[in-house]
Amino acid sequence: MRMEGSCNYCGQIINVEANTQTEADEKATMECECGKAKLAQKRNRNISEAKELILSLFPDANEDAPVIVSLHRMVDEIGSGRYSGVSVQLDGCTTCKISRTVKGNIKVTRTDRQQQSYETVE
Numbered sequence: 001m002r003m004e005g006s007c008n009y010c011g012q013i014i015n016v017e018a019n020t021q022t023e024a025d026e027k028a029t030m031e032c033e034c035g036k037a038k039l040a041q042k043r044n045r046n047i048s049e050a051k052e053l054i055l056s057l058f059p060d061a062n063e064d065a066p067v068i069v070s071l072h073r074m075v076d077e078i079g080s081g082r083y084s085g086v087s088v089q090l091d092g093c094t095t096c097k098i099s100r101t102v103k104g105n106i107k108v109t110r111t112d113r114q115q116q117s118y119e120t121v122e
């Protein structure tokens with residue numbers, strides 16, 4: 001239904017399609033043109049882009065796989081500014097690093113370390 005949402009930052013009223021007041025305010029914030037709302041919109045875009053990046057870096061795992069779910073949760077944390085970066089050792093040879101760049105973008109790095117070692121036999 002059509003509702004009046006108000007921007008969470010500047011309070012501007014915008015007509016949006018929503019079911020609850022919270023949802024209406026959220027949508028209004030995502031449409032508002034004020035500076036802080038624009039920053040929040042950029043943050044949200046960054047978060048969804050970074051989640052896509054994770055999916056393409058781990059093509060073997062689907063979206064519901066526990067590893068993807070936890071990495072996506074970390075993207076939320078880093079995107080919201082709570083942490084500036086995290087590095088996760090996924091298994092013996094794979095590490096995933098998620099960090100925020102100086103520009104405010106989110107960077108995702110997958111590192112696969114392969115080690116081969118042999119031992120001499122006397």
Ligand SMILES: [Zn+2]
Binds near residue numbers: 010011
């Ligand atoms: Zn606003």
